[in-house]
Amino acid sequence: MTTAISVKNLGKQYKIGAAQTRFKYGMFREVLVEAAMTPVRIYKALTGKASRGVSNSSSFWALKDVSFDLEEGKVLGVVGRNGAGKSTLLKILSRVTEPTTGEVTVRGRVGSLLEVGTGFHPELTGRENIYMNGAILGMKRAEIDSKFDEIVEFAEVSQFIDTPVKRYSSGMYLRLAFGVAAHLEPEILIVDEVLAVGDAEFQRKCLGKMGDVAQQGRTVLFVSHNMSAILRLTQEAIVLNKGQLLMRAPTQEAVDFYLSSGQAQAGERIWDAEDVPASSKPFTPISLRIKDKNGNVADTIRSTESVRIEFEYQLDAPITGLRVGIYLGTMRGEYVFNSFDTDAPEMFDKFDSRKAGRYVSRAEIPADMFNEGRYSVGVNASSFGVRRYFMDENAIAFNVDISGAPGTQWGEPRVGAVRPRLNWEIEKLG
Amino acid sequence: MTHEPVTVYIKPPKGFAALNLRDLWLYRELIYFMIWRDIKVRYKQTLLGALWAIIQPVLTMLVFTFLFGKIAKMPSDGVPYPIFSYTALLPWGLFVAALNQASRSLTSNHNMITKIYFPRLVLPMASVLGGLVDFAIAFLVLIGLMFYYQVSPAWASMWTLPFFLLLAIITALGVALWLSAINVQYRDVNYALPFLTQFWMFITPVAYSSSVVSEKWQLAYSMNPMAGVVNGFRWALLGSGNGPDASLWTSIAVSFLILISGLFYFKNMEKTFADTI
Numbered sequence: 175m176t177t178a179i180s181v182k183n184l185g186k187q188y189k190i191g192a193a194q195t196r197f198k199y200g201m202f203r204e205v206l207v208e209a210a211m212t213p214v215r216i217y218k219a220l221t222g223k224a225s226r227g228v229s230n231s232s233s234f235w236a237l238k239d240v241s242f243d244l245e246e247g248k249v250l251g252v253v254g255r256n257g258a259g260k261s262t263l264l265k266i267l268s269r270v271t272e273p274t275t276g277e278v279t280v281r282g283r284v285g286s287l288l289e290v291g292t293g294f295h296p297e298l299t300g301r302e303n304i305y306m307n308g309a310i311l312g313m314k315r316a317e318i319d320s321k322f323d324e325i326v327e328f329a330e331v332s333q334f335i336d337t338p339v340k341r342y343s344s345g346m347y348l349r350l351a352f353g354v355a356a357h358l359e360p361e362i363l364i365v366d367e368v369l370a371v372g373d374a375e376f377q378r379k380c381l382g383k384m385g386d387v388a389q390q391g392r393t394v395l396f397v398s399h400n401m402s403a404i405l406r407l408t409q410e411a412i413v414l415n416k417g418q419l420l421m422r423a424p425t426q427e428a429v430d431f432y433l434s435s436g437q438a439q440a441g442e443r444i445w446d447a448e449d450v451p452a453s454s455k456p457f458t459p460i461s462l463r464i465k466d467k468n469g470n471v472a473d474t475i476r477s478t479e480s481v482r483i484e485f486e487y488q489l490d491a492p493i494t495g496l497r498v499g500i501y502l503g504t505m506r507g508e509y510v511f512n513s514f515d516t517d518a519p520e521m522f523d524k525f526d527s528r529k530a531g532r533y534v535s536r537a538e539i540p541a542d543m544f545n546e547g548r549y550s551v552g553v554n555a556s557s558f559g560v561r562r563y564f565m566d567e568n569a570i571a572f573n574v575d576i577s578g579a580p581g582t583q584w585g586e587p588r589v590g591a592v593r594p595r596l597n598w599e600i601e602k603l604g
Numbered sequence: 605m606t607h608e609p610v611t612v613y614i615k616p617p618k619g620f621a622a623l624n625l626r627d628l629w630l631y632r633e634l635i636y637f638m639i640w641r642d643i644k645v646r647y648k649q650t651l652l653g654a655l656w657a658i659i660q661p662v663l664t665m666l667v668f669t670f671l672f673g674k675i676a677k678m679p680s681d682g683v684p685y686p687i688f689s690y691t692a693l694l695p696w697g698l699f700v701a702a703l704n705q706a707s708r709s710l711t712s713n714h715n716m717i718t719k720i721y722f723p724r725l726v727l728p729m730a731s732v733l734g735g736l737v738d739f740a741i742a743f744l745v746l747i748g749l750m751f752y753y754q755v756s757p758a759w760a761s762m763w764t765l766p767f768f769l770l771l772a773i774i775t776a777l778g779v780a781l782w783l784s785a786i787n788v789q790y791r792d793v794n795y796a797l798p799f800l801t802q803f804w805m806f807i808t809p810v811a812y813s814s815s816v817v818s819e820k821w822q823l824a825y826s827m828n829p830m831a832g833v834v835n836g837f838r839w840a841l842l843g844s845g846n847g848p849d850a851s852l853w854t855s856i857a858v859s860f861l862i863l864i865s866g867l868f869y870f871k872n873m874e875k876t877f878a879d880t881i
Contacts, residue, residue, distance in 0.1 A: 188879065266614060269721035271878040278614040284721075292719045297645045309637040310720060312630075 178281050178362055178393040179244040179267065185275035186237040186262050186417075236262040238417040239276070246281070246361075247391040251404040251411030251425055253432045255473070259417040260397050264364050267395070282361025282393070285311065291351030296340035300331050300350055303339055307354045321357045328379070329353040349379075356383045363387055366397045381407065381585070405429060405577050406585055429577070441465070441473040443570040450564070456490035456530070457555050457563035464551070464572045467541075474573040477546070477593055481539045481572075485553055486532070487564075494527045495560060498535045501552035501567065510549065510591045513537065544574040545593035617875045624871075628723045638730035642705070643737050657738035658745055661693040668693075672811045681813050681844035684753045690746055691841050692810040692834045695772045698739045699830060700801045702773075706731035706780030707787050707797055714881045724874050725867075728784045732777045739769075746841070758843030768836035775829040775859045781866030785873040788881050809834050815845070826851035829859035 237259040244250050254260050265271045267278060268286045293310040294303050304325055308318040326332050329349040331342070339347055365384060384407060388394050398404050404411060404425060411428035413420045421431055441464035450458055463486075466472040467479040475481045483500060499514030515535040516522045550571045556562040576582055580595045647653040665686055672678040673685030680688035709727040710717060717724065750757060787793035808830045809817075817825050825831055832855025838844045 265878065268719075269612070269614060270717075270719060272617050272875045273614065274616055276616075280612045280614065281610075283610070284612075286720075292716050293713075295641055295645055297648045298641065302641075302644070306637050306641055309634045310716060310722065312634075312722065315633055 176246050176281065177243050177279075178246040178248075179242075179395075180279040181243070181267075181276070182241050182278070183276035184237055184240045184263070184266065184273050184278060185235055186259075186266060186271070187233050187235050187274040189233045235274075235417045237266070237273075240414075240417075240419045241276075242412060242419065242422060244393060244395070246393055248410065249388045249394040249396060249408045251408035251428070252395060252397040252414065253404060253411055253428065254414035257416075258414040260414055261366070262417075263414070264366055264395070264397060267362075268364060280362065283312065284362045284364060285355065285358040285360030286364035287352070287355050287366065291347065294339060294347075294351060297338055299338055300326075300329075300335045300342070303350070304354055307351070308358075311355065311358050313358060325350075325353040325357050328356070328383075352380060352383075356380075356387075360392070362393045362395070364395045364397075441471045441475075441570065441572055454555075454564040456493065457496075458488040458490065459553065459555070459564055459566070460486040460488055460532070462486070462551065462553060462569050464570060472572070474575055475544075477544050477574050477576045477579040478541055480541045481543075482536060483539065483551065484534055484536050486534045487555065488532050489528060489530050492527060492529050493557065493563075495557040496525070496528050496555065496563075497558065498533075498555045499553070500537065501554060503550050503552065504547065504591050508591065510544075512554075514554075542579070542595040543592060545588055545591055546574055546576040546579075547591070548573050549591075624723070628725055631723050631726055634722060634726050635730050635733070638726060639734045642730060642734040646734075654738075654741060657741040661690065661697050661742050662745060664693055664697075665690045668811050678812050679816065681815065681838070681842075683755060683838075683842050683844050687746070687749050687753055687755055687842065688813075688838070688844070689811060690749055691838050692808075694739060694742055694746060695769065695833050695837050696805065696808065696810050696830070697742060698735050699772055699776045699833075701735045701738060702732040702776035703780055703783060703797060703801060705734065706776075707783035707793050709780075710784045710788050710877065711791070711881065717881055718878050724877060725781075725870065728780045728870075729777065732773060732780055735776075736773075755842065757841060758839070761840045761843060761847065763840075764836065764848075765840040768833050768840055771829060771836065771856065771859055772833045774863050775833065778859065778862030778864075778866040781863070781870040785866075785870045785877075788873065788877050804828075804830065807831070813845075822851060823854065826854040827858050829855040829862070831855065832859075 240259070240263065252260050252263065262271070264286065266273050267280065268284050291307070293307050295306065298306060304322065305315070305318055308321075309315070313321075326335055329346065329352075331346050331350055334342065334346065339350070342350070363384075381403070384394065384396070388407070394407075396404065396408055408425045410422065411425045412422045413428050413432050421428060423431070443462040445459045445461065461484075463471050463484045464473065464475065465482040465484065466475050467481075469482070485498060485500070487498065489496075497514040497516045499512060499517075501512040502510045504510060515537070516525050548571055550568050552567040553564070553569045554562070555564040576593065579593050581588060581593075647656060650656065652659065668689040669686045672689070673680065678685070706728040709731040710724065713727055716722070749755075783793050783797065805811075807825070807828050814825065814831060814835055832848075832852050835845055836848060836852070839847045
């Protein structure tokens with residue numbers, strides 16, 4: 175077996191301070207100062223005192239000391255929360271940005287599906303964009319010619335191939351863009367979250383195409399927040415956290431580790447004093463947390479396990495008839511349900527009035543409730559028919575991972591926001 | 605795969621990066637496609653379309669003819685002033701359009717830069733070369749003007765025209781490399797560019813003849829490669845002026861200096877484009 179990708183002590187440092195001043199797009203003064211300082215910089219560069227890569231307080235490592243080898247024909251999953259360094263790793267592998275330390279040896283052409291539709295121009299027709307996009311991705315014209323029909327067929331846009339893509343529906347646009355990228359046939363394919371977009375049919379197609387690619391013996395790096403897709407498509411995975419490689423293991427083990435180590439954090443919302451409108455007095459929200467079955471704060475929870483939602487708040491004065499609750503909705507803005515802490519009659523009687531002080535309202539959402547996807551949690555504190563103290567429709571969001579949920583053996587998306595485990599019975603009637 | 609896959613080593617950049625012109629050669633089709641795309645979409649959703657390639661130099665020529673030809677009565681080397689100025693406006697228009705397009709080429713394609721590897725040089729190069737189509741269209745007007753004013757072209761020197769065109773392109777590319785790379789970090793370029801081109805036109809014999817520049821300033825004057833280009837165009841097409849002399853070498857030298865320094869500056873900044881754009 176030959177090694178397709180060899181990563182050794184890879185590190186990428188970003189200078190926060192420098193990035194900030196740069197992102198302000200500078201001012202002419204800065205150019206002049208920099209120009210005046212040029213002799214100093216040249217002197218430093220020549221004498222080897224250049225400050226490149228030297229760590230200081232205003233820099234951070236997006237990737238640090240990452241090493242791994244990937245053999246040809248293997249499919250490797252990459253998991254980690256936002257900011258763990260996944261994108262930085264992919265950007266270095268696809269040569270978009272350069273590392274600060276370490277080195278990578280890549281054997282073969284790298285294609286990536288994070289570049290879907292890059293270079294598409296709305297005024298150009300589908301045909302023109304296929305050629306344009308193919309050229310950007312490094313395909314030769316003869317190569318595009320030979321793949322053209324296949325791409326058009328995959329994208330199902332044959333009648334519109336000479337229409338400017340600005341007239342395409344978003345689905346057509348996406349299929350065409352993915353079609354070009356998927357037919358690039360690189361030796362190494364990088365896939366980053368493309369499956370997060372598009373309708374169910376498109377996702378099925380993409381997964382199918384990826385499966386084909388893997389079976390053709392190509393090397394695939396698959397990055398996703400979607401654990402069930404990772405489990406379906408990869409045998410092995412690496413877990414990144416804060417720029418470091420925590421583990422490399424068979425996928426099931428790596429995913430379990432990732433989901434249980436509380437790394438999937440960020441499932442917490444804390445309100446600063448300035449976020450709270452004065453009108454909400456005497457009610458002050460403090461924090462909202464999503465916790466998994468083990469009590470760890472998590473932004474990805476499993477459909478097969480219960481979820482706990484905790485809302486902490488402060489009352490500066492007693493309130494009568496207060497109810498505190500949540501609104502749960504999908505990312506498309508449809509409500510799944512809403513619920514208040516005094517919904518139950520005995521709670522309603524017991525908490526007729528609440529004294530000043532600090533409180534937490536906890537709710538447990540039972541297992542086998544949510545379908546795959548991302549959900550938003552809104553909070554509300556009000557006295558019915560009297561006053562609404564506080565409302566935040568989009569306080570926090572969390573992901574639901576459906577591995578092990580009913581019906582996952584078929585690998586097809588299920589419709590709707592809920593995914594209950596129903597007690598089916600099958601009875602043979604004669 | 606029929607061919608042996610290429611092995612790529614990715615390492616931290618050290619000092620001045622090698623120019624890596626091999627990669628540029630591998631991506632030559634991309635340059636072609638970028639030019640083609642720019643031309644295809646340039647006049648989309650405009651009423652007058654490619655006529656704009658003619659309108660701009662012609663209107664400028666009319667204003668110059670009125671101001672400098674009729675009112676100020678500037679000498680025009682014995683050629684009708686409209687032709688005299690239009691001949692200069694051709695390469696000058698190419699130069700200005702190239703700077704305008706190329707200085708924005710990296711920032712307007714930032715989604716490509718942050719997502720895909722390809723030699724970044726492709727973008728400013730395609731912008732500069734894409735101006736040649738407009739140049740060709742505007743050139744047709746010159747032929748019409750020469751018929752109208754019964755000016756016979758200088759057949760003997762016309763073969764040198766491609767050379768002066770090349771000099772214009774090299775100069776434009778050199779300046780464009782500097783501007784596009786600076787623009788990634790400092791958007792000041794967008795604001796400074798109109799002034800730069802305006803001042804540059806004052807020191808280029810577009811509206812006047814370089815014969816009005818006094819002898820002691822001639823050397824400094826020829827440091828401007830565009831002066832060499834404009835004089836060359838007039839000489840090649842109309843036979844006016846003295847023809848190329850030693851000062852042309854100064855123009856060529858400066859032009860190459862700008863191009864080479866621009867290439868190195870661009871290459872050195874290239875590695876930070878994706879992070880700063």
